[in-house]
Amino acid sequence: MAAAAERPALLAHGLTKQYGELRAVDGISLTVNRGECIALLGPNGAGKTTTVEMLEGLVRPDAGEITILGRSLATDRQFVLERIGVVLQETTLYKRYTVAETVALFASFYAQSLSPEVVIKRLQLEDKASTQLRNLSGGQRQRVYLACALINDPELLFLDEPTTGLDPQARRSIWELVAELKKEGRSVLLTTHYMEEAEVLADRVLIIDHGKVIAEGTPQQLIRDTCGEMVKQVRQGTLEDVFLQLTGRSMRNG
Amino acid sequence: MVEHTPSAKSKHGHAFIEMCKGRWREFRREPSAFFFVLFMPLLWMAILGFAFSGNRLETYGLGWPKSSGALDPLVSQVHDSLSKNPQVRLIEGDSESLNTALLRGDILLIVHPDVAGKPWTYSFDPANREASRARVVIDDLAQMAAGRQDILRTQDEAINVPGTRYIDFLVPGLVALSIMTSSLFGIGATIVVNRRENLLKRYLVTPMQPTAYILSHVVGRFFILAVELAAILIGGLAMFKFQVHGNIFSFIAFAMLGAAAFTAIAILCGSRTSNMAVMNGMTNLISVPMMIVAGVWFARTNFPTWIAGPARLLPLTALVDGLRRIALEGATLATVASEATVLIVYLVLAIIASRKLFKWY
Structure with missing residues (x-):
């Protein structure tokens, strides 16, 4: 157990994925240590989603190695799937299931899971346990999706734009939860378009563009290195300044 | 927590x-x-x-030209019988209104009762199976109303086998x-x-x-x-x-x-x-x-x-x-x-x- 805890939660090396002419991911390597939250940032079309889908085992890389919790994803997929939790972008679960039914369904997928009641309580959904998903607010629904991701007590979480479209209160409550999950020693791979979210949650940030990692470091390092001059100016640099400085200001198409 | x-x-x-x-x-x-x-x-x-389902009979629309003069007693006997028959929808009118009724499908055939010794004439489209059927049924009813005696003695028996x-x-x-x-x-x-x-x-x-x-x-x-x-x-x-x-x-x-x-x-x-x-x-x-x-x-x-x-x-x-x-x-x-x-x-x-x-x- 102690030895396992030393190993990184996720280790990816030289990931490459080609779609026809387009090299969507071009040799990306990354490490997520135990209890660490890594944020992947990048404009639309940078290769962020393909990278995450390769790490989740949804897309097979053309080249590269992925090791999760000490096992190879390619050969020990089931072992890995039992121990990770995922919140995908733009997912809709059955609208006519209640919260309790939804969480119980996901519980049934795992050899070992937490009790649905415990997870529902943790996500502060106990008042809504018998409410159908179609009658929940966006923030409540996102908490249900997080409950489904936590039901197997995962050691590594993939959170793909977990707060997109939520109001500030709902966003803050999800941030608090992620901070707690980190404290419990869980590792998190986060993708987001909100720089503030990355600044608050991430221990390290990777900025991806054109299928490559173009910058890596703690939010503070990146701000200092990229926006050195700005810092001397009136206002403090933010991660948003870093992102725009490195990836340019022109609009990207998804 | x-x-x-x-x-x-x-x-x-x-x-x-x-x-x-x-x-x-x-x-x-x-x-x-x-x-x-x-x-x-x-x-x-x-x-x-x-x-x-049920035993509703098929009904037929029949056109009957309006005549100005008094009808021959036999023709008027047939007319009265047909107009009372539930299988016949008798529509009377001039030739123009009967043609319109024919086009609309309200009637299937037009009968021209015997005038000045000419035979009864049924005008209909022989390619229309329903009209052909109407002609047979209406002629039968008209002949009976005119006093025809059938030679064969007949009776009907309803089949009611389940599944048919x-x-x-x-x-x-x-x-x-x-x-x-x-x-x-x-x-x-x-x-x-x-x-x-x-x-x-x-x-x-x-x-x-x-x-x-x-x-x-x-x-x-x-x-x-x-x-x-x-x-x-x-x-x-x-x-x-x-x-x-x-x-x-x-x-x-x-x-x-x-x-x-x-x-x-x-x-x-x-x-x-x-x-x-x-x-x-x-x-x-x-x-x-x-x-x-x-x-x-x-x-x-x-x-x-x-x-x-x-x-x-x-x-x-x-x-x-x-x-x-x-x-x-x-x-x-x-x-x-x-x-x-x-x-x-x-x-x-x-x-x-x-x-x-x-x-x-």
């Missing part, structure tokens, strides 16, 4: 069983699914069953139709929506075996079949005293085979697309021609052989024919083996093709 305690881990329901429970839940909580499965077949049965009424023919057809539509529009559409909403993708990042999802749809299909069969058979018995003449278990077994084949076809249709418009187009393309040629509502005898022959190889035709033969002729499963073979071939081919084509996201 709750502490992270591995000891709180426990084993929960089996994924496949939870999925099957979910299928039933979706069906029960989706009002439109319930409506289409339960009420559509009953509505069809009620409308068509009552429209084509239109409703007996219709009910197995409606069972087959309901099985097809609730598979294609129910299961196929559900899979497409689940794919579009990334639910299938979400399942792939869990250790659940994807076949559990597919198999749960097959089991769910049998739940729905039970409701469909119960609705149609109980409704048919209550409204029309419809009964399955053959073995009810053979009937159910054959319906289950049909449901399995159409479920496989529905999964195949929904195996790649995440666009509901594409899915709807595809299911309509498959189901509408089958509904027409399979003989759901009326016997296929009126179709030319180049349609009726190949139509026998369609899954809906096989299902309709098999169910009808079991229900009406008391056929056993062995005697509907050829229909069963058609369904099995579709079932196997659709499973093989879906396995090759199915996309989870």
Whole structure:
């Protein structure tokens, strides 16, 4: 157990994925240590989603190695799937299931899971346990999706734009939860378009563009290195300044 | 907050069983699914069953030119008799208004009673079978009214053998139709929506075996079949005293085979697309021609052989024919083996093709 805890939660090396002419991911390597939250940032079309889908085992890389919790994803997929939790972008679960039914369904997928009641309580959904998903607010629904991701007590979480479209209160409550999950020693791979979210949650940030990692470091390092001059100016640099400085200001198409 | 305690881990329901429970839940909580499965077949049965049953006689529209002068007593006798007959709708008018009535289909033929020693003349379109029939019936009534004596002594006797009424023919057809539509529009559409909403993708990042999802749809299909069969058979018995003449278990077994084949076809249709418009187009393309040629509502005898022959190889035709033969002729499963073979071939081919084509996201 102690030895396992030393190993990184996720280790990816030289990931490459080609779609026809387009090299969507071009040799990306990354490490997520135990209890660490890594944020992947990048404009639309940078290769962020393909990278995450390769790490989740949804897309097979053309080249590269992925090791999760000490096992190879390619050969020990089931072992890995039992121990990770995922919140995908733009997912809709059955609208006519209640919260309790939804969480119980996901519980049934795992050899070992937490009790649905415990997870529902943790996500502060106990008042809504018998409410159908179609009658929940966006923030409540996102908490249900997080409950489904936590039901197997995962050691590594993939959170793909977990707060997109939520109001500030709902966003803050999800941030608090992620901070707690980190404290419990869980590792998190986060993708987001909100720089503030990355600044608050991430221990390290990777900025991806054109299928490559173009910058890596703690939010503070990146701000200092990229926006050195700005810092001397009136206002403090933010991660948003870093992102725009490195990836340019022109609009990207998804 | 709750502490992270591995000891709180426990084993929960089996994924496949939870999925099957979910299928039933979706069906029960989706009002439109319930409506289409339960009420559509009953509505069809009620409308068509009552429209084509009972002993209402066929009626014929007859045009009678208005005459200015007094009628010959014999002609007026025939006129009065025809105008009182429930099978005749006598319409009088000048030749222009009678022609208009003919064009509108209000009358089928015009009679010109004998004027100045000329024979009675019936004007009608001989290519119109109903008009030809009207001519025979009306001439018969006119001759009798004029005093004709029949030579043969005749009487009528009503045949009332169960299984020969239109409703007996219709009910197995409606069972087959309901099985097809609730598979294609129910299961196929559900899979497409689940794919579009990334639910299938979400399942792939869990250790659940994807076949559990597919198999749960097959089991769910049998739940729905039970409701469909119960609705149609109980409704048919209550409204029309419809009964399955053959073995009810053979009937159910054959319906289950049909449901399995159409479920496989529905999964195949929904195996790649995440666009509901594409899915709807595809299911309509498959189901509408089958509904027409399979003989759901009326016997296929009126179709030319180049349609009726190949139509026998369609899954809906096989299902309709098999169910009808079991229900009406008391056929056993062995005697509907050829229909069963058609369904099995579709079932196997659709499973093989879906396995090759199915996309989870």
